[in-house]
Amino acid sequence: MARSPVAIIAPRWPGGASAALVLLLTFGTLAAVAWQAEWVGGLSTGDWAAVRFTLVQAFVSAAVSVVLAVPVARALARRQFRGRGILITLLGAPFILPVIVAVIALLAVFGRNGVLNDVMVWIGLPRVTIYGFHGVVLAHVFLNLPLATRLLLQGWLSIPAERFRLAATLNADVRRLLEWPMLRATAPNAFLVIFVICLTSFATALILGGGPRATTVELAIYQALRFDFDLGRAALLACVQFGLCAAATVLVWRIAARAEMGAGLDRVVQRWDRAPLALDAIAIALCAGFLIVPLGMIVLRGAPHVADLTAPVWWAAGRSLLVASASACLCVCMALSLALWGGRVAAFVGVLPLAASSLVVGTGLFLIVYPFVRPAEVALPVTALTNATLALPFALHSIAPSVAAIQDDFGRLAMSLNMRRWTWVRLVVLPRMRRPLGFAAGLAAALSMGDLGVITLFAGNAQETLPLAMYRLMGAYQMDQAAAAALLLLALSLLLFWICDRGGRVGAEM
Amino acid sequence: MGDVSVLRCDGLQVQQGDFTLSADLAFANGAITALIGPSGAGKSTLLSALAGFVSLKSGRVLWGDTEITALPPGERPISILFQDNNLFPHLTALQNVGLALRPDLRLLPEQKDQVARALADVGLTGMGARKPAALSGGQQSRVALARVLLAGREVVLLDEPFAALGPGLKEEMLDLVRDKLLKAGRCVVMVTHDPADAKRIADNVVLVSDGVALPPVPTDAIFENPPPALQAYLG
Numbered sequence: 001m002a003r004s005p006v007a008i009i010a011p012r013w014p015g016g017a018s019a020a021l022v023l024l025l026t027f028g029t030l031a032a033v034a035w036q037a038e039w040v041g042g043l044s045t046g047d048w049a050a051v052r053f054t055l056v057q058a059f060v061s062a063a064v065s066v067v068l069a070v071p072v073a074r075a076l077a078r079r080q081f082r083g084r085g086i087l088i089t090l091l092g093a094p095f096i097l098p099v100i101v102a103v104i105a106l107l108a109v110f111g112r113n114g115v116l117n118d119v120m121v122w123i124g125l126p127r128v129t130i131y132g133f134h135g136v137v138l139a140h141v142f143l144n145l146p147l148a149t150r151l152l153l154q155g156w157l158s159i160p161a162e163r164f165r166l167a168a169t170l171n172a173d174v175r176r177l178l179e180w181p182m183l184r185a186t187a188p189n190a191f192l193v194i195f196v197i198c199l200t201s202f203a204t205a206l207i208l209g210g211g212p213r214a215t216t217v218e219l220a221i222y223q224a225l226r227f228d229f230d231l232g233r234a235a236l237l238a239c240v241q242f243g244l245c246a247a248a249t250v251l252v253w254r255i256a257a258r259a260e261m262g263a264g265l266d267r268v269v270q271r272w273d274r275a276p277l278a279l280d281a282i283a284i285a286l287c288a289g290f291l292i293v294p295l296g297m298i299v300l301r302g303a304p305h306v307a308d309l310t311a312p313v314w315w316a317a318g319r320s321l322l323v324a325s326a327s328a329c330l331c332v333c334m335a336l337s338l339a340l341w342g343g344r345v346a347a348f349v350g351v352l353p354l355a356a357s358s359l360v361v362g363t364g365l366f367l368i369v370y371p372f373v374r375p376a377e378v379a380l381p382v383t384a385l386t387n388a389t390l391a392l393p394f395a396l397h398s399i400a401p402s403v404a405a406i407q408d409d410f411g412r413l414a415m416s417l418n419m420r421r422w423t424w425v426r427l428v429v430l431p432r433m434r435r436p437l438g439f440a441a442g443l444a445a446a447l448s449m450g451d452l453g454v455i456t457l458f459a460g461n462a463q464e465t466l467p468l469a470m471y472r473l474m475g476a477y478q479m480d481q482a483a484a485a486a487l488l489l490l491a492l493s494l495l496l497f498w499i500c501d502r503g504g505r506v507g508a509e510m
Numbered sequence: 511m512g513d514v515s516v517l518r519c520d521g522l523q524v525q526q527g528d529f530t531l532s533a534d535l536a537f538a539n540g541a542i543t544a545l546i547g548p549s550g551a552g553k554s555t556l557l558s559a560l561a562g563f564v565s566l567k568s569g570r571v572l573w574g575d576t577e578i579t580a581l582p583p584g585e586r587p588i589s590i591l592f593q594d595n596n597l598f599p600h601l602t603a604l605q606n607v608g609l610a611l612r613p614d615l616r617l618l619p620e621q622k623d624q625v626a627r628a629l630a631d632v633g634l635t636g637m638g639a640r641k642p643a644a645l646s647g648g649q650q651s652r653v654a655l656a657r658v659l660l661a662g663r664e665v666v667l668l669d670e671p672f673a674a675l676g677p678g679l680k681e682e683m684l685d686l687v688r689d690k691l692l693k694a695g696r697c698v699v700m701v702t703h704d705p706a707d708a709k710r711i712a713d714n715v716v717l718v719s720d721g722v723a724l725p726p727v728p729t730d731a732i733f734e735n736p737p738p739a740l741q742a743y744l745g
Contacts, residue, residue, distance in 0.1 A: 409595045412563055414613075417661075418584025423614040431600045 010407075010429070011421040015341025018334040019349040025389045026356045029364020030242055036367050037239050038232030047237060049212055050220040054244065057133060057216070058198035061140035062191045068141065069148035069190070070183065072287040075280035076149070077156035087288055088153070091146035094291075096443065096497050098450020099203040100467045101486045102143050104474065105294035106130065108301055108483070110138065115297070135208035136216075140201065144194045146291065151193070155186035196248040200241075200357040203452040203467075207474065217241045218359045218453075225363060225457055235367065238360040249355040295490075302487030305480045312461075313485055316469035317492065320449055323384045323465060324496055327448035328441045330388035335395035335440055336433075339403040340425070350396040353389050358453025361386050366457055379458035383465065387448035394447075395440035402436045403429065438504015442497035449493045466492070517560065517588075517665050517697055519723075522569035524552075524559050530567070531555050533723035535716065539664070542688065542698040543726055544712035546705065548743050551718045553701040557667045560699070561590045573665075584613070589658045591671035596654040597642045603629060603653045604638035610661035628660040629653070632686065648679045652686070659690055666691055668700035684711045705744060709733060719743070 043051070076084065094102070109115050110130040117127045130138065159178050167174050202218040209215055215223070217237055224234035338346040365382050366375055375382075406429055414424050430437075452467035459468055466489050473482035519533040531552035537543050545553045558564045560571060562583035570579045578586050597606045608617050608625045617625070629638050632652040642650050651672055658666055668687070672680045688711040691698050702708055708715050714726035719739040736744060 410598060412561075412583070412590075412592065413595060413598075415563070415583040416561060416588070416590050417609050417613045418582075419609075419613040427601070427615060428598060 010340035010424060012341055014337035015346055018337045019345060021334065022349045022352055022389055022392065025361055025385065026352050029361045032364040032367045033235040033238040033360065036231055037235035039236065043240070046212060047220060050215045050217050051240060053214060054199060054216045057136050058195045061137050061144065061198045062194040064137065065141050065144040065148040065194050066187050066191045068145055069152050071283040072149045073152035073156055075283045076153050078275065079280050090291065091150050094143050094146045096446035096493055098467060098489050098493055099143065100452050100470055101298065101450065101490050103139055103204055103207050104482060104486045105298045106139055106142055108297035109294045131208055132214045136204055136214060139204045139208055140198050142290065144197060145287065148190045148194060149287070151190040152186055155182045192252050196245070196252050199244055199248055202359055217244065218357060221359045221363055222456060225366065231367060234363050238363040241357055242355065242360050245357055246355040298483055298486050298490065301480065302483035305484035306487060309481065309484050309488065312464065313469050316464045316466045317488060319380060319464065320466040321492065323380055324445045324449040326384040327387040327391070328445035328500065330384065331391045331395050331444035332437055332441045334388065334392055335399045336437070338396060339400040340429070351393050353392050356390065358386060358390060358451065361389070362454035362457045375458045376460040376463055379455060379463035382458055383455045384448065386454045387451050388444065391444040391447045395444055398436045398440045399433070402433050406432050434504045438500050442500030445496040445500055446493045449496055450489060516574055518572040520570040520572055522559060522571065523567040524555055524564055525567040526555065529721060531721050531723070535723060535725040537697050537699055537726070538714060539697045540692065540695045541713040542692060542700065542711050543714045543716055544708035545699065545701045545716050545718050546708055547718035549703060552721050552723065553718045554669055556718065556723055557590065557669050557699065557701060561588055561667055562586055587663045588665040588667060589661050589663045590667040591654055591658065591669065593670050593673055596671060597650055599642050601641070602638060603634065603640050603645065606653055607657045607660055610657045624660065628656040631659065632656045647675050648683065651675065651683050655686060655690065659694065665697045668698065670701050681710065687711065705733070
């Protein structure tokens with residue numbers, strides 16, 4: 001029996017090292033919290049309330065996002081108009097929009113002194129408040145309605161044009177014959193994905209929630225650690241949160257394996273059923289307004305004050321850029337090495353971070369480093385490391401298919417030329433992967449730039465990142481400065497993404 | 511065949527799912543052997559086994575007296591051209607050919623001259639800086655052929671690399687193969703589904719049908735008096 005002469009030609013140890021790092025940051029930190037958790041007392045009434053609130057707000061946020069997305073996606077699927085392409089691109093942006101920027105943008109419209117309340121007072125109605133359950137849901141819908149719309153739009157555009165033609169000749173009801181079955185297949189998936197995203201909500205709840213009636217588990221972990229310094233309780237809550245996320249991730253993974261990242265959303269399917277134009281126009285206008293007005297307010301409010309931003313804020317911005325760059329580098333290296341490694345272990349390691357959350361990983365790392373160093377001293381490296389790990393599934397999603405395609409197309413040629421492992425990476429893989437690598441780096445950088453999670457557990461004033469500085473300004477009611485910081489944060493996030501993505505495209509050839 | 515046979519399959523068997531390919535034969539040196547037979551009969555599988563891309567269920571592959579069954583593809587005395595993806599699209603023609611000398615492309619000045627000469631030899635003088643996208647299909651085939659020539663490995667396997675070319679260009683390339691590779695004394699094994707290709711340049715024909723590769727027969731003889739399996743294929 002002959003030994004197989006065919007071997008994977010990519011180097012393997014970097015993939016193994018990446019896998020070890022991810023396992024350490026997920027299962028390792030979980031072990032740390034499980035070890036320290038105070039199992040005896042169990043969950044208090046307040047903790048149960050946090051669990052309940054987390055589940056209910058995630059459920060409502062996901063449901064509202066998906067229901068509202070239906071008319072918008074349908075309108076986008078069947079109407080061609082100027083700015084449609086821009087709007088669809090914009091719908092992809094909230095993924096890299098820092099959550100805290102979204103929150104301050106919503107405050108500018110729906111907050112105590114926001115535009116909405118000005119109008120309410122003007123027409124003699126009582127002021128509305130954005131804080132609490134409905135504020136958290138509002139922010140989650142703002143952040144996830146675009147995602148839901150894109151997922152559903154993808155569903156709509158996956159219905160072959162011929163089906164619409166056939167339905168037209170039969171004079172059949174398109175809604176019942178084509179659209180309803182498609183929605184039944186796609187809407188639950190969109191719901192689950194958003195549900196999981198909202199489960200790990202921290203920054204939103206930190207600012208808009210709080211109190212016994214609007215605290216997520218993530219927020220409760222933060223409060224237990226930061227305010228009460230109750231390590232045992234924080235650890236117990238972290239275990240609960242990991243359980244929630246892991247269960248939800250298992251659900252999502254089963255469906256996400258089939259879903260594809262949206263490409264080709266730029267076409268419109270020709271249809272023959274007559275739909276009222278006004279309905280579609282209203283849906284699109286409301287959605288666009290809901291997304292654009294708050295962000296526009298940030299630009300209007302923040303721009304005049306950018307020049308007044310104090311030195312600490314600029315320093316924070318510098319630190320954020322540093323952390324984001326480090327995180328992006330690390331994330332792309334890990335994703336690439338895992339993709340080259342291939343196989344089931346790499347795939348498992350690649351989705352594992354979806355079950356982890358910023359605060360759970362953070363708590364674990366806090367417990368691990370606390371006996372040895374002052375947590376503040378390692379705040380920035382820990383943040384970069386955590387961000388890189390949490391962004392890994394998305395980076396891998398963009399990189400892995402390209403690596404597989406390159407191996408399929410050129411692996412045998414390289415083997416027959418006797419190319420060595422690192423030569424293969426240098427001469428073939430890297431030059432041919434510039435686009436997905438750039439995109440993944442941009443994604444990781446932007447996600448890290450806007451992250452307000454693990455840093456809150458570790459940082460003192462001297463380690464403040466830009467989102468944290470912004471949060472401090474908001475806490476001090478310096479809303480103009482906070483808006484300016486938000487504008488800066490938004491601009492830097494988009495800039496980082498653009499530079500990386502562009503860097504991958506320019507001069508790239510297939 | 512006796513003394514001149516160099517590449518030998520000794521009781522070779524490859525299993526792929528339900529399909530089994532067996533071959534017990536030798537390929538003559540300094541000659542072109544065509545593998546002919548219906549699609550799915552195992553022609554490409556045999557080439558993959560010779561090149562080292564699929565592992566054997568049993569049997570050996572021998573180069574002269576040396577067993578090469580367990581050698582990785584790059585360390586066998588064998589070059590192969592596939593149906594497609596024979597060139598790296600992001601590398602220039604010079605670089606693509608240069609891989610024959612240094613797979614890491616750290617070429618010495620005299621090696622660069624060698625590469626340029628190899629390109630000139632297949633009629634591509636001055637085209638070294640172009641990338642495959644800037645070359646015609648025929649020119650791309652010539653670049654790949656230049657790399658095979660420069661690599662200097664004794665056995666060359668052709669898995670229908672010219673199938674996508676038009677009939678005229680394909681014949682031109684086959685003649686070039688005969689002219690260059692045979693002159694260099696290589697052992698050439700080519701897959702083809704077109705009897706005309708075999709008649710044009712092959713010295714011997716190996717009939718592959720129903721998972722069995724039969725020993726080579728001189729081309730004239732086999733087409734004058736085709737066995738039943740070849741008759742069925744030729745129709």
